[in-house]
Amino acid sequence: xxxxxxxxxxxxxxxxxxxxxxxxxxxxxxxxxxxxxxxxxxxxxxxxxxxxxxxxxxxxxxxxxxxxxxxxxxxxxxxxxxxxxxxxxxxxxxxxxxxxx
Numbered sequence: 260x261x262x263x264x265x266x267x268x269x270x271x272x273x274x275x276x277x278x279x280x281x282x283x284x285x286x287x288x289x290x291x292x293x294x295x296x297x298x299x300x301x302x303x304x305x306x307x308x309x310x311x312x313x314x315x316x317x318x319x320x321x322x323x324x325x326x327x328x329x330x331x332x333x334x335x336x337x338x339x340x341x342x343x344x345x346x347x348x349x350x351x352x353x354x355x356x357x358x359x360x
Contacts, residue, residue, distance in 0.1 A: 293323070299315055299340065311343055315341075318338075321333075
């Protein structure tokens with residue numbers, strides 16, 4: 260059983276299901292990802308209906324500690340991406356195996 264879904268897997272799926280060439284499928288997936296990233300950078304939020312919402316949040320500078328050596332080090336402030344799944348997405352993930360979507 261495969262755990263990771265790669266960009267190549269998505270491109271092949273678009274190629275097989277829609278019938279676009281692999282090159283067009285790759286450009287399509289790259290453009291979708293680029294649009295999502297640009298929207299997150301500009302608006303700090305991206306909502307995909309029936310899937311969920313991505314948020315950009317700033318984490319402040321803090322002191323971190325190495326648990327083994329107890330050495331303290333400053334962790335700089337940075338942006339992190341959070342995801343909150345929609346109710347519809349959660350219900351589809353929690354559907355029983357014998358039920359159809």
